[in-house]
Amino acid sequence: MTEEEAYRDLVGDDPARAARAAAALWEIWGRAGIPEVDRLFQAGVEAMEARDFPRAENLFSQIIEIAPDFAEGWNKRATVRYLSEDYAGAIADCEETVRRKPRHFGALSGQGLCHVALGQMREAAAMFRRCLEVYPHLTAARQNLATTLGEVARRNGHHPRPNASASSS
Secondary structure: OOHHHHHHHHOOOOHHHHHHHHHHHHHHHOOOOOHHHHHHHHHHHHHHHOOOHHHHHHHHHHHHHHOOOOHHHHHHHHHHHHHOOOHHHHHHHHHHHHHHOOOOHHHHHHHHHHHHHOOOHHHHHHHHHHHHHHOOOOHHHHHHHHHHHHHHHHHOOOOOOOOOOOOOO
């Protein structure tokens, strides 16, 4: 499956086919085709999985220096920064990812999560909406959007109506 075919399947009517397309995209995105970068990338993923965030960030930073157009280097560093609670750094890296891969649903969703962590609900909602334009079947993004919109409404003073069936005292 090519990247373009995968993007087409993401927006199709079949959720199972969209999920297969998403998995294919993660595989495509995870290969730079440069042996040194691919080796560093694997080491970075392993460091991230081991929760050695400083080492992982360093490895992904090396990738960015060697191959700045490799979007997944930026995205993985964004993930490490998110896990390290460096939300502003993660947002910046997500923006770089999306600059290189405008339909990178992982970076769009990740950017939304960073905005949530910073209490920036309107910005978060905008990112989750963009993510869903690319991958409408992404349940987590749909749930995050609903939660975020609920928080925006709550902050704007909109409260849910009391349950009409509840008894009053």
